[in-house]
Amino acid sequence: MLEHKKLLLYMSSMGIFNFVCAGFLLTTPYISSHYFSKITSSYSLFLICAAVGGLVGGLWLTVQKQKISSNRIFAEQICYGIILILGSLKFSIYSWIIIALVYGLIQSRFFGSMITFIQEETDISFLGRIFGLTFLFFDGIQPVGSFIFGFFVSTWGSWTHSVLGSLTLSLFGLIYFFNRKTFE
Numbered sequence: 001m002l003e004h005k006k007l008l009l010y011m012s013s014m015g016i017f018n019f020v021c022a023g024f025l026l027t028t029p030y031i032s033s034h035y036f037s038k039i040t041s042s043y044s045l046f047l048i049c050a051a052v053g054g055l056v057g058g059l060w061l062t063v064q065k066q067k068i069s070s071n072r073i074f075a076e077q078i079c080y081g082i083i084l085i086l087g088s089l090k091f092s093i094y095s096w097i098i099i100a101l102v103y104g105l106i107q108s109r110f111f112g113s114m115i116t117f118i119q120e121e122t123d124i125s126f127l128g129r130i131f132g133l134t135f136l137f138f139d140g141i142q143p144v145g146s147f148i149f150g151f152f153v154s155t156w157g158s159w160t161h162s163v164l165g166s167l168t169l170s171l172f173g174l175i176y177f178f179n180r181k182t183f184e
Contacts, residue, residue: 006070007121009179011134013074014114015141016171020164022145024103026153027160035158036093046100053104060105061112071180073113077172080106084165091158099161 028046036042061068083102087095122130153160 010117014138019141019145022142023149023164049097049100050104053101054108057105057108074176081165081169084161088161
C-alpha cells in the first residue's frame with residue numbers, strides 16, 4: 001500500500017474532507033436556529049440549495065469534455081475554503097445560501113472524481129478491498145470530527161465557517177502542493 005502514494009493521497013483527502021464536513025454538518029442546524037430563527041424554513045432552504053449545488057456539480061462532471069485532474073479537484077477544495085472564510089466575514093442569509101450552493105457543487109465533484117481516481121490507481125482484483133478500506137477511513141473519521149467540532153460550534157457560531165475554511169485551505173493546500181510536486 002505504501003508504494004501506492006497516489007492512492008494513499010486520494011484516500012487521505014477523502015478523510016480530510018469528511019473530517020471538515022463533520023464540523024460543517026454540525027454548524028448548519030446551529031446557524032439556522034441561532035441566526036435565522038425568524039426564517040422558519042432556513043434549514044430546509046439551506047439543504048435545498050446544497051442539493052441543487054450537488055445536482056449542478058454532478059451535471060458539470062457529466063458534460064465536462066476534458067479529463068479532470070486531481071489537482072483541479074484539490075484546487076476546488078481550496079477555493080471552497082476561501083468561500084467559507086469570506087462567507088463568514090460578511091455573514092448573512094445570502095452568504096449562507098451561497099455557501100450551501102457551492103458546498104453541494106464542490107462535494108459532488110469531489111466524490112465523483114475521487115472515486116474515479118481511486119479506481120484508476122487500483123488493480124481490479126484489489127478494488128473491493130481498497131474501496132472497503134477507503135470507506136472505512138472516510139466514514140470512521142466523521143465521528144472524530146463531530147466529537148471535536150461539537151465542543152466549539154456553539155462558541156464559534158458563524159465563525160465556525162472561518163475555522164473550517166482555514167482547515168480546508170491549509171490541508172488541501174498541502175495536498176495540492178504535494179500532489180503537484182510529486183505526481184505532475
